[in-house]
Each structure stands twice: as structure tokens, then as C-alpha cells.
Amino acid sequence: MRKIGILTGGGDCPGLNAVIRGVVQKCLLHDIQVFGFRKGWLGALSGDGNDLTLDMVEDIQTLGGTILESSRTNIMKIENGPEKVKKVMEQLGLEGIIAVGGDDTLGVANKLQKMGMNMIGVPKTIDNDLSCTDYTFGFDTATNIAADAIDRLHTTAKSHSRCFVVEVMGRHTGWIAIQAGMAAGAHMILIPEFPKTIEEVVEKVMERKNRGKNYCIICVAEGFELAATDHTNIETDEFGNVRLEKKEIGPSIAKLIEEKTGINTRATVLGHLIRGGTPTAFDRVLGTKLGVKAAELVIDKAYGCMVALQGNAIVPVDLDMAVTTQKRVDAEFYQHAGYFFG
Ligand code: F6P
Numbered sequence: 001m002r003k004i005g006i007l008t009g010g011g012d013c014p015g016l017n018a019v020i021r022g023v024v025q026k027c028l029l030h031d032i033q034v035f036g037f038r039k040g041w042l043g044a045l046s047g048d049g050n051d052l053t054l055d056m057v058e059d060i061q062t063l064g065g066t067i068l069e070s071s072r073t074n075i076m077k078i079e080n081g082p083e084k085v086k087k088v089m090e091q092l093g094l095e096g097i098i099a100v101g102g103d104d105t106l107g108v109a110n111k112l113q114k115m116g117m118n119m120i121g122v123p124k125t126i127d128n129d130l131s132c133t134d135y136t137f138g139f140d141t142a143t144n145i146a147a148d149a150i151d152r153l154h155t156t157a158k159s160h161s162r163c164f165v166v167e168v169m170g171r172h173t174g175w176i177a178i179q180a181g182m183a184a185g186a187h188m189i190l191i192p193e194f195p196k197t198i199e200e201v202v203e204k205v206m207e208r209k210n211r212g213k214n215y216c217i218i219c220v221a222e223g224f225e226l227a228a229t230d231h232t233n234i235e236t237d238e239f240g241n242v243r244l245e246k247k248e249i250g251p252s253i254a255k256l257i258e259e260k261t262g263i264n265t266r267a268t269v270l271g272h273l274i275r276g277g278t279p280t281a282f283d284r285v286l287g288t289k290l291g292v293k294a295a296e297l298v299i300d301k302a303y304g305c306m307v308a309l310q311g312n313a314i315v316p317v318d319l320d321m322a323v324t325t326q327k328r329v330d331a332e333f334y335q336h337a338g339y340f341f342g
Helices: 016-029 041-046 081-092 103-114 139-160 175-184 198-210 249-261 281-299 319-324 331-338
Strands: 002-008 032-037 049-051 097-101 119-123 163-168 188-190 216-221 265-269 305-310 313-318
Touching: 002 016, 002 041, 002 081, 016 032, 016 097, 016 281, 032 041, 032 281, 041 081, 081 103, 097 103, 097 281, 103 119, 103 319, 119 281, 119 319, 139 163, 139 175, 139 216, 139 281, 163 175, 163 249, 175 188, 175 216, 175 331, 188 198, 198 216, 198 249, 216 249, 249 265, 281 305, 281 313, 305 319, 313 319
Parallel strands: 002 032, 002 097, 097 119, 119 305, 163 216, 163 265, 188 216
Antiparallel strands: 032 049, 305 313
16 A cells, blocks of 8 residues: 655644645545654654544544644754654655645755655645745635734724734735735734834824824734844744744834834734634635645655645645745735825
8 A cells, every 4th residue: 555644844824634634535535545743844753643544634624733733843953864754754654745834844845855755745834925826724814813803903992092013923924914904904014025114104103193093003024124133142943933922023113103102002912823723714625625636646646846826726836946935925015005004
């Protein structure tokens, strides 16, 4: 019997379980056994995991998180990491691994593919910043939660004549901030792609106040920079990513606005709240389709690919191309959002 491995790495993401279910269902229909590694690449180092049955994946598309658990283990930083994974694959009789993850997890898969191990990537991140795919699953759920939170802050902001700075996830890009901010009518959206000075931010806040509006909501992506910031002392994860929650961009901006305008200002950091919980129907369906397509690539032995959403189609793209570039918010989208600032 043919056998394949699957793992989920990096931050958890609504829709992961739909992918796992899609892979297992389709593979078993073709007599391909699926071995689920526990905790991403960590499980692949030691062979920690188990065979997945239809029973185990029944109805899991409705659940957030990942039944396989996750970690941010970087096997490239572990002595003989790739060799250990290769050995585990041989011992378990796996012809390849489906890696479900963001740029870090898929970056590792890409390196292993180049070392001769069979890999298929499934793009996952609430940040939506992976190239070659129009959307990543999890993004829709995250933006809906963030938009709902901003809707709710409107009432408190109005009632108390306050300015609110809402910080949302988005490490390198502002997809979540712009999508949620536009949907919920934020009066300014601050994203890494389009830096601004505190003076520009304050100008918009004052412009609005001078129009007689007693409240203001600013949506900021955690990766936004006000000016060149020194990150040398901020903690990083195993992939060298700065732990952005330590940077506290939302609270810093709120403090500066209050100091410079005298307007009562509060910060709300949504953080992991937008990454957890039940996936939207869109993310369940996208995850399912990507999982099934990944299984089809296994059936065809078409390794070295990532499955992607392009238009309405799920297509295979070159894994190397997908992980070496980043998808950033374009100028037109930001310009359109800007018509509603102030
Ligand atoms: O998975 C992407 C992401 O959600 C980023 O938006 C965020 O910066 C990061 O993960 C947070 O990581 P952790 O859960 O390890 O704190």
C-alpha cells in the first residue's frame, strides 16, 4: 500500500482540519494510507504521529485549530535535521510529505524537496501573504472576526468620544488590516506596505475632529512601522521572526495620538483572538478543495508543487516560486481604502 505523511506547521489557522480531512478522504479512496505527524516538523524529526482513519477526520472541517497540533520547529537549525526526516520517512515507508503551512513551514519543505525528498505544499496563513495563490484559508475567518470587533468598538468610541487604535495580526503585510478595516469602516488603516509618520496619522485624526466627528477608529497591522525601529533587542522565534506582540505598535500609536491631540485614546490588540475558533464556510470549502487537490497530486506523484487558488480554480504551482516571493497589498487597494480615511 502506498503511504504519505501530512503535517501542519506554524501558527494554527481556521481551515487546517478541512485540509487534513480532504487529504485523508481522497487518499483512502485510492488506497493511499496517510500518516499524520504531530506538531509539524517536530513530529517529522522523530516519527511522532499515527495513521489517520476516516473516523478520525469525520466532521473535523467545522473545528478550528489542527487535530495534528503545530509547532514552529525549524529543522534546518537542528543538527542533521533533514537527514533525520529522511530516515523517518524511510522507516515509516512514506513516499512523500504534504506540508501545510506558511512561508517558514513551506520554506523547509522546499529545501527538503531540493535535497531529494518528495514534498507537496498547502498554503496556510491568516496573513494571506503567500504568493501564487489568491487567498489562503484562515484569512476569511480572521478578517470576519476583526471586522466584527471593529464594528463593536464603533459604539464605545461614539459613546465616549474616543479614538481607538485596533491592532490586528499581519507580520509582513497588511491584508487583514485593510480587509477588516475597509469592511468595518476604519477611519484610517496603517499597514507595513505603506509607512506613515505619526504627524500624518494625527493630521487625519484632527481633520475628522474638525469636521465635528467626536470619535475615530484606526486599524493597524502589527507589522506596521512608524519610523525605523530598532528590533535588535526584541525576541525572535526559531525562524528569526520578531515577536511582534512585544513591539506593541497599536498601544504606542494610541499613546502618541493622545499626547499630541489630547483626545482620549485607547488601544485594543486583537492578537490571537482572530486566529482561533470555528472557520467560516469559505475557509472550510477552500481548505477541503486544497486538501483534495494535494491528494490528487500524490496520486499522480506530482511532487515539488504547492496547491493554490487562482480565480475559481485550484491549481498546482511550483513550490520554489511560491515560497520565494511575498504577496503584498497593492497600491490600488490601499488607494481605494484611502478614499474613506478621515
Ligand atoms: O501565523 C501567522 C501569525 O498569525 C502572524 O500574523 C503573527 O505575527 C504570528 O503568527 C504570531 O505567532 P505566534 O502565535 O507564534 O505568537
